[in-house]
Amino acid sequence: MSKLKGIYTDIVKIRRMVFAELAGLALKDAECEEFDKIPYRIIDTEEATYRSSIFKERAIVAARVRMGLGMDYETNQEHKLLSEGIRDFLNNDNQLTEPLVNVIRFACEKCPTNAHFVTNNCRKCLAHPCSIVCPVDAVSIEEHAAVIDQEKCINCGKCKEACPYEAIVNYERPCAAACGVDAIESDDYNRARINQNKCVSCGQCIIACPFGAIADKSMIYQLLKSINRGEDVRAIIAPSFVGQFGPLVSAEKIVAALKKLGMKEVREVSLGADFASLHEAELFAEDVPEQQSYIGTSCCPSWTYIADKHVPETRENISDSSSPMIFAAQSVKENNQDSKVVFIGPCVSKKLEALSEKVKDEVDFVITFEELAAIFVAADIELTKVEAEEEISDASYYGRAYANAGGVAEAIRQNLKEKYEIDPPITKADGLADCKKTLTKAKAGVLEGHLIEGMACEGGCVGGPGTLLATNRGAKNVSKFAEQSPYKFAFENDKLNDRD
Amino acid sequence: MVKVKICAGSHCSLVGALNILETLEELQEEYPDQIQIEKVECLDKCEDIKKAPVVKVDDELITSAQNQIVISKVMERIK
Numbered sequence: 001m002s003k004l005k006g007i008y009t010d011i012v013k014i015r016r017m018v019f020a021e022l023a024g025l026a027l028k029d030a031e032c033e034e035f036d037k038i039p040y041r042i043i044d045t046e047e048a049t050y051r052s053s054i055f056k057e058r059a060i061v062a063a064r065v066r067m068g069l070g071m072d073y074e075t076n077q078e079h080k081l082l083s084e085g086i087r088d089f090l091n092n093d094n095q096l097t098e099p100l101v102n103v104i105r106f107a108c109e110k111c112p113t114n115a116h117f118v119t120n121n122c123r124k125c126l127a128h129p130c131s132i133v134c135p136v137d138a139v140s141i142e143e144h145a146a147v148i149d150q151e152k153c154i155n156c157g158k159c160k161e162a163c164p165y166e167a168i169v170n171y172e173r174p175c176a177a178a179c180g181v182d183a184i185e186s187d188d189y190n191r192a193r194i195n196q197n198k199c200v201s202c203g204q205c206i207i208a209c210p211f212g213a214i215a216d217k218s219m220i221y222q223l224l225k226s227i228n229r230g231e232d233v234r235a236i237i238a239p240s241f242v243g244q245f246g247p248l249v250s251a252e253k254i255v256a257a258l259k260k261l262g263m264k265e266v267r268e269v270s271l272g273a274d275f276a277s278l279h280e281a282e283l284f285a286e287d288v289p290e291q292q293s294y295i296g297t298s299c300c301p302s303w304t305y306i307a308d309k310h311v312p313e314t315r316e317n318i319s320d321s322s323s324p325m326i327f328a329a330q331s332v333k334e335n336n337q338d339s340k341v342v343f344i345g346p347c348v349s350k351k352l353e354a355l356s357e358k359v360k361d362e363v364d365f366v367i368t369f370e371e372l373a374a375i376f377v378a379a380d381i382e383l384t385k386v387e388a389e390e391e392i393s394d395a396s397y398y399g400r401a402y403a404n405a406g407g408v409a410e411a412i413r414q415n416l417k418e419k420y421e422i423d424p425p426i427t428k429a430d431g432l433a434d435c436k437k438t439l440t441k442a443k444a445g446v447l448e449g450h451l452i453e454g455m456a457c458e459g460g461c462v463g464g465p466g467t468l469l470a471t472n473r474g475a476k477n478v479s480k481f482a483e484q485s486p487y488k489f490a491f492e493n494d495k496l497n498d499r500d
Numbered sequence: 501m502v503k504v505k506i507c508a509g510s511h512c513s514l515v516g517a518l519n520i521l522e523t524l525e526e527l528q529e530e531y532p533d534q535i536q537i538e539k540v541e542c543l544d545k546c547e548d549i550k551k552a553p554v555v556k557v558d559d560e561l562i563t564s565a566q567n568q569i570v571i572s573k574v575m576e577r578i579k
Binding site for chain 2: 006007008012013016017020245246247248249373374376377381382383384385468469470473
């Protein structure tokens with residue numbers, strides 16, 4: 001997990017302020033010219049605070065505004081007012097398109113790529129084990145210190161381990177280190193570039209970059225405009241939502257606040273998780289091992305993209321069951337065909353899942369908890385003072401526990417045990433790199449008969465880039481909320497009887 | 501005993517109060533008898549979001565609170 005996950009930095013602050021500004025302008029139905037003022041409102045100092053100049057700071061905020069509206073990243077090679085571009089975009093399709101995760105190129109500080117350096121901790125010691133253990137003779141002892149010949153160095157790390165003074169560091173690009181599928185490359189100027197053929201849109205690099213140079217696109221504006229137009233917007237909220245908006249804001253208060261914002265209805269996506277765990281258990285019972293030698297879960301879109309892009313041989317073993325998001329959206333739209341559904345979650349890649357052919361008619365908008373928190377501020381909804389109305393009880397214990405790593409497989413296993421008397425071996429892939437490794441193992445045939453759970457974010461959905469809480473805190477809240485569910489198992493959930 | 505009141509309202513939670521709370525609670529584990537934390541509803545001091553998060557350490561009101569500042573104020577009083 002990136003070291004920056006869960007730490008509140010000025011990067012997080014600026015990102016959230018941009019969201020709040022966008023939400024504010026959407027709620028006011030403001031003219032396009034107003035968007036030109038956002039960079040000045042957020043960077044309101046006379047001198048630079050973070051970068052070489054305030055002009056650059058503001059240009060980066062402008063790039064964030066563009067992507068916050070769902071627009072493509074643009075290089076700054078052409079003269080174009082922010083508002084002009086925005087007007088064109090909003091007058092046309094105004095829909096978010098791929099690529100979802102983008103490097104703001106002029107914000108990238110061109111960190112050295114994976115390389116070993118000698119720091120001034122070096123005492124030029126007599127033993128100099130660094131040079132002795134080097135398998136390619138890349139370390140020489142110069143006048144003041146050891147020096148690593150970068151041409152020769154193969155980054156094996158032996159010198160780093162051997163140094164008694166911890167004088168050698170491995171310098172890694174934080175974005176690339178966070179990317180378990182090696183999608184971060186360098187462009188001609190040595191800035192980070194995302195190889196879209198490899199990227200699975202998990203968003204971990206957004207959190208990991210210490211210069212805030214990576215951002216995803218959002219649908220805040222489109223969602224709020226839809227509410228403003230008086231459309232029938234209904235929310236489905238992912239199981240990791242509990243506690244994300246502060247310790248005094250109960251699940252019921254969050255529901256009430258969403259209604260205050262204009263949602264006609266709010267449902268737990270955990271209800272969809274109950275549908276999904278039953279469906280996946282059924283598929284497993286029917287297909288494994290005769291038709292398929294193993295089955296991978298289908299709820300995490302980045303996990304399925306890893307199969308698509310990196311280990312395509314395993315793709316047909318990823319269950320074709322709809323995700324909890326789709327089931328939950330369908331259960332809303334069944335009775336309200338003209339409604340629009342917004343999925344609110346911790347997830348960046350759900351934004352992409354919602355654009356796919358299969359899902360685009362079911363889910364109209366996807367926003368993150370972080371984006372929603374900014375919307376509440378812009379709409380002046382004080383969460384601690386909202387009156388909670390009804391209790392929510394859409395889902396079972398195991399449905400609610402989907403958000404924690406291991407929760408998905410456990411829910412499916414319980415169904416398999418109870419309904420089919422099967423207790424399959426389970427493999428859990430936790431985090432991007434582990435997902436890729438697990439799929440590679442599956443391809444090699446060592447996971448025969450397994451139920452494989454894939455979670456691209458470490459810790460599960462509670463570790464998603466769109467959360468406000470530290471992962472372990474989110475996980476605790478999810479478990480506690482699951483305990484309060486009126487049903488233990490998915491098959492006990494009365495609300496599932498409405499459809500089959 | 502240092503009494504810390506931390507605002508858990510919408511504004512403050514958005515701009516870092518949750519993270520200050522986390523750090524405070526970790527600190528409290530080290531000094532359980534010396535720190536009392538109270539999470540409070542909006543203190544109405546953040547009419548401008550630039551003043552959030554709002555934290556009170558004993559009688560001292562801290563606006564635009566940052567982790568390191570709150571913790572050092574608390575530590576000063578513990579010593």
